[in-house]
Amino acid sequence: MLSIHNLTFQGLGPFAFEVADGECVAIQGASGTGKSLLLRAIADLDPNAGDVRLDGVAREAFTGPQWRRRVGYLATDAGWWRPRVGDHFADWSAVEADVEAFGLPPDCRDWEVARLSTGERQRLALLRMLGGGPKVLLLDEPTSALDEATTHAVEARIERQREAGCPVVWVTHDAAQARRVALRRFTLRDGELQAG
Numbered sequence: 001m002l003s004i005h006n007l008t009f010q011g012l013g014p015f016a017f018e019v020a021d022g023e024c025v026a027i028q029g030a031s032g033t034g035k036s037l038l039l040r041a042i043a044d045l046d047p048n049a050g051d052v053r054l055d056g057v058a059r060e061a062f063t064g065p066q067w068r069r070r071v072g073y074l075a076t077d078a079g080w081w082r083p084r085v086g087d088h089f090a091d092w093s094a095v096e097a098d099v100e101a102f103g104l105p106p107d108c109r110d111w112e113v114a115r116l117s118t119g120e121r122q123r124l125a126l127l128r129m130l131g132g133g134p135k136v137l138l139l140d141e142p143t144s145a146l147d148e149a150t151t152h153a154v155e156a157r158i159e160r161q162r163e164a165g166c167p168v169v170w171v172t173h174d175a176a177q178a179r180r181v182a183l184r185r186f187t188l189r190d191g192e193l194q195a196g
């Protein structure tokens with residue numbers, strides 16, 4: 001269970017919501033309303049204040065790196081720090097099946113990051129994040145650059161993660177996707193999360 005109380009950042013909030021184990025919550029809202037900032041505050045990547053807990057344990061109990069290993073944050077444009085794709089994966093064999101399911105060729109392991117298309121980058125960043133074994137997923141428009149078939153493959157993969165018990169917070173501009181992936185949906189509007 002991910003629980004958030006009194007979370008404030010950049011003049012927004014306080015936000016309070018909980019995401020149960022095995023639950024996906026979708027967050028929609030107009031561009032610039034603070035959806036990415038909200039995910040980044042939960043991941044403790046930017047200055048923020050508030051009570052954020054995982055399974056009842058406050059994030060202050062962890063070091064920053066420990067917290068961010070537990071909380072899998074997928075940015076809209078995730079960073080890469082080594083020249084080749086495979087260099088970012090501790091165990092490539094663990095993601096081979098997903099690589100294929102995501103429509104990527106096996107030899108993409110040897111590709112240079114610089115050549116990746118936006119959609120390739122997005123799929124591989126998701127797999128890299130999942131490879132770290134996160135306990136919670138914070139997804140910022142994880143399929144924004146993908147075609148319909150690949151979008152469904154990614155949704156299915158995240159669904160598996162959710163079914164395994166992972167709480168998921170999914171930011172999307174796609175209302176149909178929000179309905180597909182989440183039973184509980186919020187819109188970030190006027191600095192607050194409104195149901196629906």
Ligand SMILES: Nc1ncnc2c1ncn2[C@@H]1O[C@H](COP(=O)(O)OP(=O)(O)OP(=O)(O)O)[C@@H](O)[C@H]1O
Nearest residue numbers: 010029030031032033034035036037038076173188
């Ligand atoms: N580091 C920063 N310093 C100051 N303002 C910021 C910073 N990062 C984001 N903002 C501003 O905060 C607001 C919310 O940004 P955010 O990226 O969370 O929007 P969003 O809801 O995710 O938008 P989109 O749907 O376009 O991705 C925007 O007006 C943005 O310009």
